[in-house]
Amino acid sequence: MVRYIHAADLHLDSPFKGLKNMPEALFDKIKASTFDSLRKIVDAAIHHRVDFVLVAGDVYDIEDRSIRAQVLLRKELERLNDADISVYLIHGNHDYITNDELHLSLPKNVEVFGPEVETKIHETANKESIAISGFSYDRNWIEDRKIRDYPVRNTTASFHIGLLHGYLEGQNTEHARYAPFTLTELKEKNYDYWALGHIHKRQQLGQQPLVYYSGNTQGRHKNEQGEKGCLLVELTNTNEKVTFIPTADITWQSITLDVTSYQTINKIFEDIKKELTKEHYKNCLLDLTLEVSENMPLSVMRKLDDDDLYQAFQQIETSSFVYIASHNVLIRREESRLLSLESSFPTAWNKALTDVKKEEIFQELTHELFSMHTYAKYSDENNEKFRNDIITAAERLLLKDLGDAMSHDY
Structure with missing residues (x-):
């Protein structure tokens, strides 16, 4: 044995x-x-x-x-x-x-x-x-x-x-x-x-x-x-x-909260607060995603993009902690009302997405960043998951900032 x-x-x-x-x-x-x-x-x-x-x-x-x-x-x-x-x-x-x-x-x-x-x-x-x-x-x-x-x-x-x-x-x-x-x-x-x-x-x-x-x-x-x-x-x-x-004292977890029925920051605040009191988030670093309605007031959207909001939830003690390490807001839109780059120019949009996911094109576009940035040595542009995360983040920014002409003017 x-x-x-x-x-x-x-x-x-x-x-x-x-x-x-x-x-x-x-x-x-x-x-x-x-x-x-x-x-x-x-x-x-x-x-x-x-x-x-x-x-x-x-x-x-x-x-x-x-x-x-x-x-x-x-x-x-x-x-x-x-x-x-x-x-x-x-x-x-x-x-x-x-x-x-x-x-x-x-x-x-x-x-x-x-x-x-x-x-x-x-x-x-x-x-x-x-x-x-x-x-x-x-x-x-x-x-x-x-x-x-x-x-x-x-x-x-x-x-x-x-x-x-x-x-x-x-x-x-x-x-x-x-x-x-x-x-x-x-x-x-x-x-x-x-x-x-x-x-x-x-x-x-x-x-x-x-x-x-x-x-x-x-x-x-x-x-x-x-x-x-x-x-x-x-x-x-x-x-x-x-x-x-x-063996890990610290765990990472991702949570998505559906707050599409809310129109005020107070309701969303209370929902996040209630979620973080759950026992299984002890000694945890969280990746938090909030799903919001396309009808969310612009003033509330701006608050949800503010780091100060999430700082209010950070629970740090000697023995345990819960910390929101990253946060993201996803807008749930009705397809019937969607007027965006994606829907207006589907061929060009899909071709751009396909091209930028190719390793050689991605490296060409990001060469200057990865060759000059102080923290570039800690990244891995050859990692497929790493590349896809960056592309997805860029896609979300485009759809949010330029995407929906019939929704909010972000």
């Missing part, structure tokens, strides 16, 4: 994109959240007396990892070393292997895989041998089918585990398609478990063998919602058990 923890995508030192005008104390708490998740992983490993911990890539958020992040990581790994728990770690596209002279050394219990696929053997206290195969990225773009380099099952080992930071072909994902593989290729290796990283949504891809993305350990923006954590895995010759362990 072997027991271990599968974690991935810790993204220590994440910049937490999209957060602005936030109280310093809250932002400090959010910045510390990835490290708090790491501590919880170590706590769980020690509590459950695991044989080892697997880390399936992207320990850090960027290749230029800060000294602070390295010190805190080494401190937690030392705790595992003191508990006689080994760590098997691969680097991914965010924290790919770089200059050794800039890195602090890791404790002796940590095994880091190199850029070529290799297999390490772990012997448990019960004298069972566990084969673990994997590789680390040595650059941030790995498009090769590295899965082909993984050996078939080690027949002398009690169990064989694969560590892989990559993309399942055919999966609809916002993440880059690095180190692609198929489930058939995983099955052909005849391993007992595949510990995957790179995709931040926790999911099981296969039963025989067990194939899991553990997801990231702390959500970092509104597209990474819900509980985040790691997996506790127990394998025997006749059975297997996988248990989710939450």
